[in-house]
Amino acid sequence: MLSYRHAFHAGNHADVLKHIVLIQLLQYFGQKDTAYMYIDTHAGAGAYALDTGYAAKSTEYETGISRLWERNDLPGPVADYVKLVKGMNPSGKMRYYPGSPYCADKVAREQDRIRLFELHPSDNKILNENFRKVAAHAAEQGQRSNVRGKRVMIQQADGFSGLKSLLPPPSRRGLVLIDPPYEVKDDYRRVKDTLADALARFATGTYAVWYPMLQRMEARQLPDKLKRLPCQNWLNVSLSISAPLPDGVGLHNSGMFILNPPWTLEPMLREIMPYLVEVLRQDAGAGFVLESGAPVTAPTAARRPKSQRE
Numbered sequence: 427m428l429s430y431r432h433a434f435h436a437g438n439h440a441d442v443l444k445h446i447v448l449i450q451l452l453q454y455f456g457q458k459d460t461a462y463m464y465i466d467t468h469a470g471a472g473a474y475a476l477d478t479g480y481a482a483k484s485t486e487y488e489t490g491i492s493r494l495w496e497r498n499d500l501p502g503p504v505a506d507y508v509k510l511v512k513g514m515n516p517s518g519k520m521r522y523y524p525g526s527p528y529c530a531d532k533v534a535r536e537q538d539r540i541r542l543f544e545l546h547p548s549d550n551k552i553l554n555e556n557f558r559k560v561a562a563h564a565a566e567q568g569q570r571s572n573v574r575g576k577r578v579m580i581q582q583a584d585g586f587s588g589l590k591s592l593l594p595p596p597s598r599r600g601l602v603l604i605d606p607p608y609e610v611k612d613d614y615r616r617v618k619d620t621l622a623d624a625l626a627r628f629a630t631g632t633y634a635v636w637y638p639m640l641q642r643m644e645a646r647q648l649p650d651k652l653k654r655l656p657c658q659n660w661l662n663v664s665l666s667i668s669a670p671l672p673d674g675v676g677l678h679n680s681g682m683f684i685l686n687p688p689w690t691l692e693p694m695l696r697e698i699m700p701y702l703v704e705v706l707r708q709d710a711g712a713g714f715v716l717e718s719g720a721p722v723t724a725p726t727a728a729r730r731p732k733s734q735r736e
Contacts, residue, residue, distance in 0.1 A: 432470040432471065432474070432525065432549075432607075433471065433474045433475075433481050434481065434483075434484045434486065435484065435486050435677075436474035436476065436481045436486070436487060436523045436525070437474070437476060437481070437486065437487030437490050437491040437492070437511075437523040438486035438487060438489050438490040438677075439489045439490040439665060439667045439680070439706050440490070440636070440638070440665075440677060440680035441490055441491070441523070442490040442491060442494070442507070442665075442702065442706070443663070443665045443680060443681075443682060443702070444526070444605070444636045444680075444682060445507055445510075445524070445526065445529055446503055446504060446506075446507045446698070447634065447663070447682045447684070447691070447695075448526055448529055448530070448603060448634065449503075449506055449507055449510065449529055449533055450503055450506075450690075450691060450694055451601055451632060451634060451684075451687075451688070451691070452464065452529070452530060452533040452534060452601065453506070453533060454688045454690055454691075455538075455599065455601055455632075456533065456534070456535060456538070458599070460597055460599055461535075461537040461538050461539065461597045461599065462534075462538050462539075462595070462597060462599035462600055462601060463538070463539040463540075463541060463592065463595035463596075463597065463599070463600045463601075464530045464534060464538065464539070464540050464541070464600070464601050464602075464603070465541045465542075465543075465589060465592055465600065465601070465602045465603070466526050466527055466530065466540075466541070466542045466543065466585070466602075466603045466605070467543050467585025467586060467588070467589055467602070467603065467604045467605070467606070467620075468543065468544065468545075468585050468604070468605045468606050468607070469525070469526065469527045469542040469543060469544040469549075469553055469580070469585075470525045470526070470527070470544060470549055470553070471525060471544075471549045471552040471553050471556065472524075472525045472527040472528050472542075472552070472553040472556040472557065473514065473522055473523070473524055473525055473527075473528050473556050474522065474523045474524075474525060475521065475522055475523075476520060476521055476522065476523055477521050481523070487520075487523060489667060489706065489708070490706065491508075491511060491520065491523060492520065493705050493706055494507075494508050494705065495508070495512075495520050497705065501697060501698045501701055503694050503697075503698055504698055504701065504702070510524065510529060510532055510533075511523060511524060513532065514528070526603055526605065527540070527542050527553065527556075527557075528556070531557075531560065531578065536577065538577070539576065539577060539578075539579075539595070540577060540578045540579070541579050541581075541592055542578070542579070542580045542581070543580075543581050543583050543584070543585030543588045543589075544580070544581075544582060544585075545582060545583060545584050545585070547582065550580070550582040553580055554580055557578060557580065585604075585606075586606075586616050586620045589602065589620060589624060590623060590624075590627065593624055593627040593628040593631065594627060594628035594631070595628070595631075598628075598630070600628060600631045600632070601631070601632045601633075601634065602624065602631060602632070602633045602634070603634050603635075603636075604617055604620065604621070604633065604634070604635045604636070605635075605636040608637070608638055608640075608645070611642070611644050614644040614645065614647075614648050615644075617635060617637075617648065617652075618648070618651050618652065618655070621633055621635070621652065621655055621685065622655060622656075625655060625656055625657060625685070629656075629657075629658075630658075630686065631686065632684065632685065632686045632687060632688070633657075633684065633685040633686065634682060634683075634684045634685075635652065635682065635683045635684070635685075636680065636681070636682055637649070637680065637681050637682075637683060638677055638679075638680050639664060639666070639677075639678075639679035639680055639681060640677070641670070648683075649662050649681065649683055652683050652685070653719065653721060654721050655685060655721055656721055657685040657686050657720075657721060658686050658720070659686065659687065659718065659719065659720045660683065660684065660685050660686075660687070660718065660719060660720070660721070661683070661684045661687040661691055661692055661695075661716075661717070661718040662681060662682075662683050662684075662715070662716075662717050662718070663681060663682050663695050663699065663714065663715065663716045663717075664679060664680065664681030664682075664714060664715045665679065665680065665681070665699065665702060665703070665706070665714050666678055666679035666711060666712055666713050666714065667679075667703075667706045667707055667708050667712050668707070668708040668709045668711045668712055669709055669710070669711025670711070678708075678711070681715070687718075692716070692718055695716055696716060699714040699716055700714070702714070
């Protein structure tokens, strides 16, 4: 099925959590001189207009980036994220929102590699066009374009399958983002199976999975299934902005599950999650979960999972 369009949800509370985590992971990878590879299995269109089209109809950004736009008390990691979003809105008016590919392009260095998969023909076309605009803008500024050539490659392909050909990356340093639409139940199974295969090919890679917290059984079971994968350790964080509606419709809660996370990620999240809950909350049902641990099959399994809930 190819009916899902991320533009409907651009800039919402789920994007806030996902992109804060992504930017922090990319910044961590950039601390070493050695190049890394960033792989996005479901890249989307790369950037989204908030004042026209799908996003203007849904206005989901009002549950996310809109609530942070004018704040002057942003914690450091949240400020990094908002600064990046404002960077693509030089007029100061909130008109555009970056997708994960744009975030990666702005944080990654010239020596790093970006590999993007997008199966939807319309979004793939827009993704390519958006990166051509990035290249053209760089040329206008007299800067060397990093878009064409080996640095950024875009494929119209199924990212679940395409990931296999890229692992392990030549530098043996890599971050993979898996963010499928979950519009069919099989996406949940494919996330787990893809990660199991990826870990067999590249055990030391860092893998970040976005997932929705929905009423369907597959959504509720996914984090527990990921905890059993043979990684070194894992981290799970979820953000809820409200209590679920009686009919179960709507996305009020989502999470990021990271396999082999850097040690800096958990203390960073412990700092910012209470702030995000306070700023994004819609009712008393808002809260967060932050937990970490190691799978029972891993050598460090003696470590017990720990969690923090609000």
